[in-house]
Amino acid sequence: xxxxxIAYCFGANRGSEPGVGWNVARELAHRGHNITVxxxxxxYTENKEAIIKESxxxxxxxxxxxxxxxxxxxxxxxxxxxxxxxxxxxxxxxxVIHHITFNQYRGIKDVFYTDIPALIGPIGGxxxxxVSLFRYGSLPFWLKIKEFIRYIPWDSIPLIQRINKRSQPxxxxxxxxxxxxxxxxxxxRVKGEVRIVPAIAINESEIYEDLTPPTPNPYILFDGGLxxxxxxxxxxxxxxxxxxxxxxxxxxxxxGLTDKEKSIIHKKAADVGIPQEALQLYNFIPRPVMLKxxxxxxxxxxxxxxxxxxxxxxxxxxxxxRIVSLDIPSQLWLPTDMASKVKVQSSRNAMxxxxxxxxxxxxxxxSHSEEWNIRRIKFLKKYMTWESRVDxxxxxxxxxxxxxxx
Numbered sequence: 001x002x003x004x005x006i007a008y009c010f011g012a013n014r015g016s017e018p019g020v021g022w023n024v025a026r027e028l029a030h031r032g033h034n035i036t037v038x039x040x041x042x043x044y045t046e047n048k049e050a051i052i053k054e055s056x057x058x059x060x061x062x063x064x065x066x067x068x069x070x071x072x073x074x075x076x077x078x079x080x081x082x083x084x085x086x087x088x089x090x091x092x093x094x095x096v097i098h099h100i101t102f103n104q105y106r107g108i109k110d111v112f113y114t115d116i117p118a119l120i121g122p123i124g125g126x127x128x129x130x131v132s133l134f135r136y137g138s139l140p141f142w143l144k145i146k147e148f149i150r151y152i153p154w155d156s157i158p159l160i161q162r163i164n165k166r167s168q169p170x171x172x173x174x175x176x177x178x179x180x181x182x183x184x185x186x187x188x189r190v191k192g193e194v195r196i197v198p199a200i201a202i203n204e205s206e207i208y209e210d211l212t213p214p215t216p217n218p219y220i221l222f223d224g225g226l227x228x229x230x231x232x233x234x235x236x237x238x239x240x241x242x243x244x245x246x247x248x249x250x251x252x253x254x255x256g257l258t259d260k261e262k263s264i265i266h267k268k269a270a271d272v273g274i275p276q277e278a279l280q281l282y283n284f285i286p287r288p289v290m291l292k293x294x295x296x297x298x299x300x301x302x303x304x305x306x307x308x309x310x311x312x313x314x315x316x317x318x319x320x321x322r323i324v325s326l327d328i329p330s331q332l333w334l335p336t337d338m339a340s341k342v343k344v345q346s347s348r349n350a351m352x353x354x355x356x357x358x359x360x361x362x363x364x365x366x367s368h369s370e371e372w373n374i375r376r377i378k379f380l381k382k383y384m385t386w387e388s389r390v391d392x393x394x395x396x397x398x399x400x401x402x403x404x405x406x
Contacts, residue, residue, distance in 0.1 A: 001095040001397060002034045004088060006081075006110045008074055008101040010039035012050030013287045016311045018043060020102050020199060027390040029056050036088065038081055038110075040064060061088070075107045085113045096397045099123075102175055102199035102309060105183070106155045111170070112162045117400035119393065120163075121173030122199035126150070126182040127330045129230065129305045132346045139229050147306075153182050160188045169403040171396050175199035175309060178329050198333045200309040201389040202318045207380050211320045211373055212295050219253045219280060220359065221297035221321075223290075223312045224304065232303030232326070234268065238348070239303070239355035241272050248360060250298065253280040255290065295319040299362050302326065303355065310334065318380055320373065322362045324355065333384075338376060
């Protein structure tokens with residue numbers, strides 16, 4: 001098939017959303033499909049290097065745009081790629097177009113510029129920060145306003161109207177029930193089928209089947225800096241403070257920081273009574289190194305308030321690493337027997353203590369059993385690999401093209 005992928009985020013050997021676009025395109029190309037990807041130029045150089053190095057037949061079309069502080073960059077970018085999509089469709093005979101920007105249903109337009117079968121998703125975006133976390137999440141005022149607006153479903157109406165008016169066959173996948181409800185409940189709703197499919201996945205070859213023995217220098221791993229306040233960095237530091245007060249002197253390794261963020265975190269840690277030796281701070285690291293960090297960590301800790309996919313948790317689980325995370329809707333795909341989930345509470349101090357308690361419980365408990373490891377591997381291979389995810393996409397592409405109205 002000739003497939004046109006629209007991926008606002010597209011990055012070789014990266015996690016989170018850039019990795020979603022890359023891995024879907026890569027797997028489809030390996031299966032013999034002709035793949036064209038329209039994306040931004042953010043990771044263009046490393047994408048081209050990976051395409052050449054791995055001999056992947058992916059054609060990459062990029063379009064940069066003037067970013068704005070006040071208007072969502074994603075919407076600006078879509079306005080700029082409209083003409084590119086029209087030109088592509090005129091010059092190439094595509095069988096299907098696939099919009100694969102997974103954390104954003106707002107303002108999707110690109111699949112409606114063409115008169116060919118289309119797949120949207122899996123998409124998220126309707127996830128909200130639990131109300132109690134607004135009170136102690138150290139969120140800037142502008143972000144609190146922005147997050148409160150998420151509770152209002154008005155921004156799904158344009159997408160619903162476009163879907164309902166479309167003449168060519170179309171399929172919609174949502175990454176979680178919350179987003180599916182926003183598109184299928186209420187006065188305005190999608191008339192066609194909307195299915196729930198996790199957006200994230202991992203390469204089967206990256207599932208580490210042998211559990212790593214305890215490291216002589218244990219550490220807890222935390223993914224996220226201050227550029228995304230939803231990561232809950234201050235909540236994490238509060239929990240580490242309680243852990244060290246109990247005499248469990250295990251450092252927290254934080255990755256993905258800028259030099260400025262490092263200075264801020266050092267100051268914050270000193271303010272709350274965390275010694276500097278409790279911190280191991282890293283700038284951005286390549287994904288293979290991140291997976292190694294995960295595999296060697298005694299625990300992967302996540303205090304993210306809101307997320308559309310929880311890719312880092314999936315990658316940690318694939319490495320056989322223990323996980324402690326908040327019990328939020330976007331992580332419903334994560335089985336409760338494979339992660340210690342912290343219930344959201346109204347008291348910040350109670351939350352910090354509960355996170356510390358679960359960290360201590362994991363540290364004090366014996367290693368995972370072989371039976372647990374077998375169940376982990378079986379779950380990942382059956383439901384959470386790119387191979388299985390692209391199997392589903394291919395089946396949808398086939399149905400869409402067979403149902404195409406001529």
